[in-house]
Amino acid sequence: MQRNVHRWVAALAACLVLLVAPAAFAAERYALLIGNAEYEDAEPLENPLNDIDLVGEALERVEFDVTRVTDADHLGMLSALNNFTRLAEKAEDPVLFVYFSGYAVQIDGDNFLLPVDASGRTVTGLRNRSLPVSEITKTLRGLGKGLKVVLFDAAHENPFLTLRDIPEGLAEPKDAAGVHYAYAATPGTAYDYEGTPISAFASAFVDAISIPGIVLEDAFRKTGEIVKERSKGKQETWQSDADYGKFALSPKDDKVDEAEIAFYEFAALADNREAYDRYLGRYPEGIFASVAKRKIDLLARRFSGDREVSDEMPYLTVSNDRGDPCGRITFGDYAQDRRLSDVYKDGQLVLIDVR
Template sequence: MNGGSSRTYLPDNLIATLSNVFPIPFFGIQMVERGKSYEGSPPSAPSGEGQRRLALVIGNSAYPSAPLKNPRNDAELIAAKLRTVYPAFDVMVACDVGREAMENAIDTFEAKLRDSDVALLFFAGHGLQVKGTNYLIPVDADIRQESHLRRRAVSLTEILDIMGSVRTSTLVFLDACRENPFARSLLAGLPDNERSRSFTRSGLAEVRAPSGTFIAFATAPDNIAQDGYGPNSPFTAALTKYMTTPGISIYDVMTDVSRDVRSVTGNRQQPWLQSNLQEHFRFCELPTAPKEAVPSPPPKPKGEVTRQQAPEAEEQRRTAEPDIKAAARARRRLEAVVWASLAQSPNATSLRDFLDEFADGPHAAEAKSMLTKLEYRAEEARRVEQSRQREAARWELLLLQPDALSLHRFIDEFADGEHVEEAKSMYTKLTGRVARKSGISNTEGWQNWTELAVEARDPEGRQRGEAEKWAKLASLKREAHEAEEHQRDETEKLAKLTEPERDAESGGFWKRVSIAVQIGSLLLFALFLLHALSRY
């Protein structure tokens, strides 16, 4: 730090790492302290002097079906500001271009990238996300189905791949999240079964910043940016206001931009940043004064050099100690800032990244506890959703072919489910109808079905086996019932006879027995006589 400055800097690699690890919006948070003025460049920030900077600026307003007021003005204003910063950008401007002209501009841009250290893309106009992929829309695009996107729009992913050849930094600014008629026409051309899914969403999708890349959206992912009431959009107006301020980093610029945009839009629009920069970047560098040549001191004897080694080392240690302490304090402040943002809207991914970066910090224990709760809730929600989906699928099958045993199992498995009351009602009706056919009371029928559910349950749940077992059980019940009824009828018939009738019926029986005995005796006597006569 310079003597008259109150500005504190974080190490470049820490800022780049945390900006990539935590792609959070700017909630008015200062990632570094702002100072009023300083001379020269901070020690940790390499000077931008001598950098070769290239910019492609595209502004599309003249859409035939959905014209926009500001994108052309935004592109012209951005181009003018990029030419005035230090070092200046070599700016290519393309306004109200169709697909062919837009591709030609990108091809020219790609050819010049080989000789550039910094590349910048600014796009204002209509943008569209489909299945998580962002597309920039030319003015002549007629998009009615998904296949049209590849032939009539330009993929942001392809542009990022082209810009990845730059040696130092890639900067992307997208003011293309406005209310989009192309999404509505695309949905209108889809069949009903496709339209019901989350095929397209508002705004642009979140993009994972490649190494060395800084991406700024005019608003948060899946949200819509405003075109503005003046000649420029709120995002572009704020960006051009602060980007020419000498000596402030790109993160400071975006912090000020976010504050102005939220103020103008009443907090309805909030710029979003994702960064994986490997070098510190400032739009407008402070030119450094040429260093005066200092005469080298005369050589010293070896013995004197040896005696001065210890004081020099101690001096170096005392000089470096304040910088080390300042960096530690800056890291603690940054941890507190990031934690304050996470505590307001925690999510599992950001908490894991926070713990990776600040594993020994004062908020690590609280972050672990919060992460455990979020993971438990997510797992519980997943189980509930899986149970709900399984119940819905089983219920649809039951409605197609209901049977009592399957209903019984459904009630047991989904006792607290959404359709359990309907299943109980259907089960009661079905068992009552079967009970009347077999002549068994409803109460006995319920018990029989309970026995059947135990006996007929097999690992694979084959319906045929279950039906055969039930038929066998019902047949046995019917046979037992018929035998019981026959015995009851005989008993009742005998009970209705009078005493003389019972006696008469009993005497006639014994009389028939006596006659049978007499006949048998006569037959035996006749056989004896025949045997005796045969001997004589």
């Protein structure tokens, strides 16, 4: 009898180990984020440092060990990749993310990420003083068998007008086996980010991965939809492979309010401080609260001289204070009996608050 009891206890212990193993021994997560903005031989960029701040904080919330590198020269980018390799190789089959925001070019079908000291005098010189994407691919393949994702937020136009032989946009990776690539714009295309403190790709990606339990393929699909909508179809994201094995960055939460997600997605499409404030007013402790607050902070840095640039989104309240089933329409802070077409243009984004 005692022997049977011991066997039963041992079997129960084994079952408990199996139950806790996925959580206890979950793959370690590492992310390398590079943001280059202050270029010496090209027009400085406004968004890269904000991009890696936003993306980095979002990845830290889902338990990534994040390494940030800003305004790196050629030697600095090589050093950052080497240091990241030494950090990640200590783990067994880690999940790896590499995110780059800045200028990148394609030369003879190969992609190169540009350091801040990249020279646009000759194509040969540019190639020799840039970080080839093939080097990143080679490095990641040597770091176990875990998921590897590379994000290029580099849809800028060619920054060197003297080098006319450089095609627009990035080329498709020649060998993407084992590595998932996601571009802010489809290969061979570029999009002007001028005047944007946060890139649409970074902003949308952070919004998507903040949804509890969302699998990565759905997160990238949602990212692409937001980017396309905000650019009015001028910018479309691209992926080398959309099969991420149903990998989710965070556990699913059955208590998530779908209405809150829809409300925030509308605010994200407007992408201005007023819209995010409206979200925080309704969901001060919501699942996107930290993202909304951070975006408000970053958008507040958008100035033109002494005058702040503001693209306020119209706000329409439909109230029903007197029990009128049709409600009473309020435009801004004052009530008027006017048609919507008198106030808003066709296709204009308007936040509608039904109370």
